[in-house]
Structure formats: structure tokens, C-alpha cells
């Protein structure tokens with residue numbers, strides 16, 4: 001059975017690791033993992049143009065992984081409206097745009113493959129429920145994704161489409177390393193706050209996405225899966 005999956009933010013980090021993991025599975029036919037240049041999820045025109053170039057207008061989609069995200073850290077008094085809007089635009093509004101543009105493709109897969117339960121997975125964050133000092137827009141956008149997933153899980157149940165969030169802790173990617181400023185003391189302190197005192201590797205996290213795409217996960221909907229190495233305890 002042809003299973004196509006689209007992953008936003010597929011050029012590096014978690015998105016790239018998910019794409020590589022799925023490519024190793026025979027179950028998946030086409031894995032689309034565009035960079036932000038190919039598909040900027042904060043601009044509807046870019047989504048439309050990607051759809052046309054990838055000839056995805058009338059293709060069924062089994063999995064939609066809304067993973068692209070940006071982070072901005074600054075003291076609240078200095079936090080500009082522009083930076084606030086940019087983070088919300090990419091992380092939260094972008095998820096809305098992407099789902100809006102691909103819901104028909106997901107429905108099509110479900111209609112052609114009854115009982116398959118097409119999947120939407122959103123990359124949220126532990127910050128959604130712990131909050132994040134100096135990153136209010138990021139934490140708010142990630143909390144918004146959890147509410148979006150629950151709301152759409154309720155609405156899309158009639159199409160037999162599931163919607164879930166993955167909430168990671170510290171994953172060793174460009175984003176997390178930039179947040180810690182390549183400062184070994186900051187790395188030590190942040191990882192020390194986890195129960196396992198370690199990074200989560202992107203390849204390791206990709207297994208959670210693979211599970212949520214598996215047949216065994218079709219009853220999971222409207223949930224958040226926390227993969228934090230114990231950061232939230």
C-alpha cells in the first residue's frame with residue numbers, strides 16, 4: 001500500500017533524522033522532506049508552489065509531520081513585536097497553513113485505504129508545559145500546537161485521521177546547540193537538569209515518530225508524547 005509522508009523542516013536536525021528513518025522502511029513510498037527554501041510553512045504561496053512542483057495536488061498523503069520551527073531567546077523587555085510574530089508565524093500559524101493545504105490529501109488516503117487512519121504529527125516541545133525563560137513566543141507557540149492537535153483530533157475523527165504531538169526535551173541539533181551558545185557550562189547545566197544527564201539524539205527521537213506512523217498507533221489521537229530524558233520531572 002502506497003504511503004506518502006511529508007515532513008516540514010526536513011533539511012536538518014529532527015526532520016532530517018525522521019526522513020532518513022522512514023526511508024529505511026519499505027512501508028513508505030514517497031518521503032517529502034523539503035527545506036525552508038522549497039517550502040516555507042509561514043507563507044501560503046510557498047506551500048502552494050511546493051505542492052505544484054512536487055505534483056502533490058492530487059496525491060494521497062498518509063502522514064503529515066509538521067516539524068519546522070524556529071526559536072528566539074531574549075529578555076521580555078527587549079522582545080520585539082516583530083520577533084514575537086515571526087516565531088508564532090512559523091511555529092503555530094505555519095502548522096495551521098500546512099494542515100489546511102494538505103487535509104484533502106490526507107482525506108484522500110483515508111478514503112482509498114479504509115482503516116488506515118492517516119496521521120498528523122506536530123513537533124511541539126517540553127517548553128509547552130514547563131514554560132521557557134526568555135522564550136515566551138516559542139513556549140506559547142508550542143503550547144498552541146498541543147491545543148491545535150487536540151482540537152483537530154476531535155474534528156478529524158470523522159475522517160479517521162489521527163492528530164498528535166511529540167514534545168521533546170533537549171535534542172542535539174543546530175537549534176538546541178545555538179540556544180546553549182556552544183557554551184560547555186550551559187550544556188552541562190541544561191543536560192544535568194535531565195534525569196539521564198544526556199542529549200537525546202535526533203535519530204533516537206525519530207523512532208517515536210515512526211511509532212506514531214505505525215499500525216499499532218492508530219488508536220492514539222489527541223495526545224502528546226513526551227520524550228525528554230526526564231527533563232520534565
Ligand SMILES: NC(=O)c1ccc[n+]([C@@H]2O[C@H](COP(=O)([O-])OP(=O)(O)OC[C@H]3O[C@@H](n4cnc5c(N)ncnc54)[C@H](OP(=O)(O)O)[C@@H]3O)[C@@H](O)[C@H]2O)c1
Pocket residue numbers: 008009010011012013014015035036037039040041042067068069070090123124125126167168169170171172173174175176
Ligand atoms: N532540538 C531540540 O532540543 C528541540 C526540542 C523540542 C522541540 N524541538 C522542535 O523540533 C522541531 C525541529 O527542530 P530541530 O531541533 O531539528 O531544529 P533545527 O535543526 O534548527 O531545524 C529546523 C528545521 O526547520 C526548518 N525551518 C525553519 N523555518 C522554517 C520555515 N519557515 N518553513 C519551513 N521550514 C523551516 C529549517 O529549515 P532550513 O534549514 O531550510 O532553514 C530546518 O530544517 C522544531 O519545531 C523544534 O521547535 C526541538
